[in-house]
Amino acid sequence: MSEAMTVETIPEAFWMLKGYWTKTRVPYKKDKGGWGDFDLIAYDPSSRHLVVAESKARGSARSVWMFGEAAHKSYPDITKWDDAGYFDFIKDLKYLWNDGVLFAFKGYEKTERIKRLTLQLVSNYLISKEVYDNAIDSVKKLLQKTKPQLPIPLKSIEIDLTTHIDIFCNILKLVRTHEQGRRYGHPVLDIARELLRYLQPKVKEAGRGASKEVQEMYRDKLLSALGLG
Numbered sequence: 001m002s003e004a005m006t007v008e009t010i011p012e013a014f015w016m017l018k019g020y021w022t023k024t025r026v027p028y029k030k031d032k033g034g035w036g037d038f039d040l041i042a043y044d045p046s047s048r049h050l051v052v053a054e055s056k057a058r059g060s061a062r063s064v065w066m067f068g069e070a071a072h073k074s075y076p077d078i079t080k081w082d083d084a085g086y087f088d089f090i091k092d093l094k095y096l097w098n099d100g101v102l103f104a105f106k107g108y109e110k111t112e113r114i115k116r117l118t119l120q121l122v123s124n125y126l127i128s129k130e131v132y133d134n135a136i137d138s139v140k141k142l143l144q145k146t147k148p149q150l151p152i153p154l155k156s157i158e159i160d161l162t163t164h165i166d167i168f169c170n171i172l173k174l175v176r177t178h179e180q181g182r183r184y185g186h187p188v189l190d191i192a193r194e195l196l197r198y199l200q201p202k203v204k205e206a207g208r209g210a211s212k213e214v215q216e217m218y219r220d221k222l223l224s225a226l227g228l229g
Contacts (some may be wrong), residue, residue, distance in 0.1 A: 006188075008039045010114040010164050010171075011122045013188035015042035015051060019176045028095035029198075033042065036092055048113055050151075052096065053120040054089040057164070067135065068128040078127070079142045080134040086123055092149040093119075114151040119143070120160040127161055135161055168192070176200060 012022045020042040027037045040053040067078055075081035094229070119139070127135050136159045144154055168188075175192045183190050198218040203210040223229035 005055075007057045007122070007164055009186070009188050010167050011053045011055055012040050012042070012122065013186050013192075014167050014171050015040070015053075016186060017171060017178065017184075017189060018044070019046075020044045020049075020051070028092070030092070030095070036095070038089065038092075038096070041096075047114040049118065050114050050116065051118045052089070052093065053084065053118055055123060055164070056084070056086045056121070056123040058086075058124065060086045063124060065125050066128070067125055067131065069130050072131040072134060076134065077138040078125075078131075078193075079138050082125070086121060086125065087142060089121075090119065090139065090142050091146050091148075093143075093146070093150065097149060097151075115157075116158065117150065117152055118158040118160055120162065120165055122162055122167055124163065125161070126163060132161070172196065175214075 008024050013026055016022050021044070022040060022042045024040050025037050026041050029035055038052060039055045040051070042051040042053065043049070067081060071081055072078075079087045080171060121139075139159045139161070140154070140157075143157065143159075150157065171188065171192050172195065176196055180193075184193065188213055199215060199222070201211050201214045201218075203214055220229055
């Protein structure tokens with residue numbers, strides 16, 4: 001199994017921080033030969049919530065594909081607008097289970113124990129609020145069309161279409177309130193931790209107002225580095 005790419009470790013970090021078991025690059029063999037893999041499978045035993053996430057980024061380093069009202073008029077179905085195959089993982093969901101067992105956590109979870117299932121696409125597809133619900137409906141129709149063997153009714157499956165930057169912002173919020181004293185041992189979480197060290201500092205052995213001074217200094221440096229200052 002090849003190592004997970006950074007775009008895959010971002011959603012992994014989010015679910016890890018929420019206490020989920022996670023596995024990246026989970027391989028499976030297709031019926032007609034050949035192999036595929038699920039980018040991320042996350043599971044919370046306490047709530048019996050399973051997440052299957054696909055993490056994609058196409059194009060150049062700064063490319064963002066915008067699915068807004070204009071694109072929706074030409075392509076009412078986002079899965080038809082998608083020409084890079086981001087939604088192909090929906091068609092392969094049947095490979096999650098072997099003889100009723102969720103093979104990613106083989107020996108523990110059987111399908112009847114799962115109460116919630118979330119299918120998450122984390123990508124550089126930016127979907128505007130105006131057409132987001134329509135996009136969700138299109139993905140659900142694709143899911144109904146493929147009719148995979150799933151542990152819960154299709155109508156109760158949750159679809160989440162988001163971006164890596166949105167996930168990372170959520171990670172920052174969680175890390176900010178997590179107050180873990182030690183490093184996490186996960187590159188994405190530890191980057192978030194170090195960013196917050198200087199953007200939300202608690203300066204030691206300094207005069208009154210030092211924390212605000214440090215915060216403003218590094219906020220300006222970060223904005224400048226991003227080309228926003």
